[in-house]
Amino acid sequence: MAGMVTLYELKGKEGRLYSLFSWRARMALAHKGLGFDSHPVRMSDKAAIAFSGGKTVPVLRDGETVVRDSWKIAEHLEAAYPEAPSLFGGATGHGLCQTFNIWADRTLVPAMLPVVVADIHERIDPVDRDFFRAMMEGFLKSKLEETLAGRDKATERLGRTLDPLRAALKRQPFVCGAAPAYADYIVFSVFQWARVMSPHQVLAADDPLAGWRERILDLHSGFARNVPVA
């Protein structure tokens, strides 16, 4: 299968792969045991992924099939590779995971963003800087520099958003129970985004989430651990 699958994702400075949503696709591919070619593109280079019909990564090319959007990529992999380890564990897990995915995108991602956005700006491809700044400042309705002043408050807010996950990980080793599955990768993508682009410590060493993150970093022969980080 290796070589037939290509993942288009974001290209940061010095080989950093920093697209949060592409990390969901990366982890899903690793979970399925699928090799793939990474094709990093600049955030502002819409021409590179125009073939997908969209303007955002991740885009997956799997043989003749092109899929964009991390959730659709996960669904494609689950349907196309049913013999490989499951990402959802059946129809009920699939449906609940979609609900969880939406929760994470609307709650967890916006809670992490102000904590790491200024550091991300320092580590993206310099060509993308103006594009990135305009997009993020529009979204946050504040200057990137102001997020640094508000970082302690934002980190506290993030902590409150994470509380239910922290409590869950005191009861079971993974978000999905005894073994990791796609919902774990959804949460992990947010932490990996931070890890690849920001030196700011978002988790205390004794946080149950820190232990869980280490377990995810160990998976698939250290697949997510052994990459350029901040």
Add this chain to the structure above:
Amino acid sequence: MAGMVTLYELKGKEGRLYSLFSWRARMALAHKGLGFDSHPVRMSDKAAIAFSGGKTVPVLRDGETVVRDSWKIAEHLEAAYPEAPSLFGGATGHGLCQTFNIWADRTLVPAMLPVVVADIHERIDPVDRDFFRAMMEGFLKSKLEETLAGRDKATERLGRTLDPLRAALKRQPFVCGAAPAYADYIVFSVFQWARVMSPHQVLAADDPLAGWRERILDLHSGFARNVPVA
């Protein structure tokens, strides 16, 4: 099986069954197709459930087995009745559902509480009133009467907490996908608690959550619809 299973739950005025967590157990029993005897007790009557070793409902007696805590009851039913329709849909769904259960308890329940708590107080067994008021005012750190003045704000906050679920229910008919499972009942329990005890409309008629609630009320021959409500 009917008659062998007894559910201890809370007894409100005029037959209202208002324990949020007992509704999770009720729906789980209905999902499994199990008949049961309801044994409503007063909130302040700890002697009635002392046999369980705990002080809170729901308590399930299933033959010789006694289980307390709604989550443990769901796990018991799933393990004890594997041939009946599944509540979790396998190990991954089970684990993710535990995470979701904790999220709901820490986020959704506290968001609904101030919206309905004063109305609940009006409809519990009068013997429980002082007990209920002391417990809830301690929890809320305000008088029950003050929650009425703050209800519009609390309803707005609840709306924001519900946003991800609303978005999910635009994409699929149930929290768990094409068919309901235990995570649907977790969310439903919070709305049924409101429906049984409060005349306040917490959802607009065109809210995707309102359509979903109707679908849940239709399940199992209108099991949750046909009960005394506010």
